[in-house]
Amino acid sequence: MARTNGMPDDGDSTRRPAFRVLPGGAARASAGQGATDDALLAAFLVGDDDAFGDLVRRHERLVLSIVRRYARTPEDARDLAQRTFLRALEAARRTLRRGEREGFAFRRWLVRIAVNLAKNHLRDELRLGRAPLEAIGPSEAHPAVAVEALEEAERAAAVRAAVVHLPRRMREVLTLRVDAELPFAEIADALGISENAARVSFHHATRKLRAALAPEGQP
Template identity: 30%
Template sequence: MSSGEATSDTDLAKLAATGDDRAFSELVRRHKDPLFRLLRRYAGNPDDAYEAVQEAFISAWSALDRYDASRPFGAWLRTIAINKARDRSRRAAVRRLIFSSKSVDDAQAMAVHDVSIAPEQILTDGEDARRLELAISRLPANLKEPLLLTAFDGNSQQAAADILRVSVKTIETRVARARKKLSEQLGGRLL
């Protein structure tokens, strides 16, 4: 393997598919932090995000022989990661349903917190940032995923459409709906 950054992700993936552990380690090094940030916002919990990142890399390693080199490796990896986050979210929802001791009528479970905050405060106040992350994590997956991929992960709408396998117009619509829901949840002053 040649020097790290000089080798493309696609070349590293091809090398890793032949069993080159160092090539895969380089892919992990390049993608672990952005993937963690994406899944941290998705899950709203760093522990769940960390585990989903690990699961995504394990799945990617075992699926390298199916990687399509015509697609960007990062997009392929994000697709796997989002699927892992979806799976974890579904399993958590089932666990909550089965093991929850609180009823739906529980006042604490139904309480709505006063989170009417200015966007500037969200960036500076740790508690408000946590509220934003929590609000994002509670969005339905079909709204959360396009928002995270575009607004937070820096992907273009086209790249997000490719990752989620939907049209660009669908991404545009879902991001707008996600922003509207977040704005409503956070007092109308966000996004």
């Protein structure tokens, strides 16, 4: 049966993006190890700075998978990811200070903040007339790919450019699925929408991308 290569199965509850940036996407990340996010946050808030480093290592792949698409350079991606972590930390600090531990989920906040930062970054970049990394032609972003399969790379560049110009909600749902490989339940939770709304947005996004890829004159 046809399926996207490497796409995770939503039924796989053990899949968790984690640890260092490695090729192959977030699906291959290992499950979280050691202390929980809450425990690491608590350790950090009482003075253990390294606990925050552990927290970043645990979630960096997830955050980078979300912001990379909108970054013009790797440095941009790194800065966006760093800002995501700092904002999430600040939000966690405020929440824990108020004693509100119920419903607190560092990972969900990371996704939400990363999506918002990426959205703002994309808006600023487009306003300045600059293209994000993935909207740039393949010869600029991945020269090796361009040499090996120019046509394939051009089609990929066309689709990725179309992704950037999708309506915001569709783009967010689509990228959280194909880049971050989140289950629709988690996507819906992070975006504050119903799971069904997320699935419908994904469906429309897919149709729009297919239309963008179709040759002129074809539906």
